[in-house]
Amino acid sequence: MIRVLLADDEAMIRAGVRAILASDPGIEVVAEAANGREAVEGVHQHRPDVALLDIQMPAVDGLTTAAEIHRTRPGTGVIMLTTFGEDEFIARALHEGADGFLLKSDDPDDLKAGVRAVAGGGAYLSPRVAARVIAGLRAGRMGAGTPSRHPVDQLTDREREVLVLLGSGMSNGQIxxxxxxxxxxxxxxxxxxxxxxxxxxxxxxxxxxxxxxxxDGLA
Structure with missing residues (x-):
């Protein structure tokens, strides 16, 4: 059973997301929070597999909360769930180490797929967010704050091949x-x-x- 903590300051949104996740027999919402501080406390208390965080919350915002969860409870995957799909929010979330990014207007199946992917140790961007990330990378808008400072010349030839295909969006099976x-x-x-x-x-x-x-230029 995948254990999820849900953090959003709007009770109606929490109820809707909880209902969607409840339709999957393999997912259980074990805790809820109305702000970032409650979310961090809930993660330490309930030790969920995944924390679903709204970006804009009172007291402590979702991005700061994500960084704190990664620092103190790295075993919990983090998915940002928000109404905001602007490049700035996406880039900041990825810089803070978010494992997933979904929009509240995405298909419910994307939400469940994202939770399952992140709980399994992977990462997940909804199709609309993935399209923005790829477009932003190609246009050079998503570079600020991302980990480009890490060299790739330390990789072996095979590892570089895998990285190229990973960067093109392929799954492990496709690679x-x-x-x-x-x-x-x-x-x-x-x-x-x-x-x-x-x-x-x-x-x-x-x-x-x-x-x-x-x-660039990968066929």
Whole structure:
């Protein structure tokens, strides 16, 4: 069972999100919070697998809350759930190490898919957010504050190949088929890549790949 903490200052929004998640028998909302301070306390008390955080909350905003959760409870994945899809919010969220970013107007299935992906140690951007990130990277708008400072020349040739395909949006299974590897080997490469680049998740690694120019012209 995937355990989720839900933080939003609007009770009606919390009720709606809780209802969506309740439709999945493998997901359980174990705690709710109306602000960032309550969210941090709830994470330490209930130890959820995933924290769903609104960006704009009173007392402590969602981005600050995400950073605090990652600092003090790194085992909990963080998904930003917001009405705001501007590049600035997305870039800041990814810089703070958010494992997922969804809009409140996204399809309910995206919400459940995101929770499952992040609980499994992956990262998730809803299709509309992913499109903005890719467009922003290509236009150079998403670079500020992202971990481009981490070099890629320390990677082996195979790790660089995996990073390029990861940056193009491929899953581990797709990368495995493309490079004729078993999926477990790809997963191990991804883990090593994240460690060597000093990034938290696949999203940040993909940003590194784009900013290093590795993905340009990939067929």
């Amino acid at each position: 495995a088929r493309r490079l004729h590897l078993v999926e477990g080997t790809v997963k191990a490469h991804v883990s090593t890549i994240l460690s060597r680049l000093g990034v938290r998740n696949r999203v940040q690694a993909a940003i590194v790949a784009h900013e290093a120019g590795l993905v």
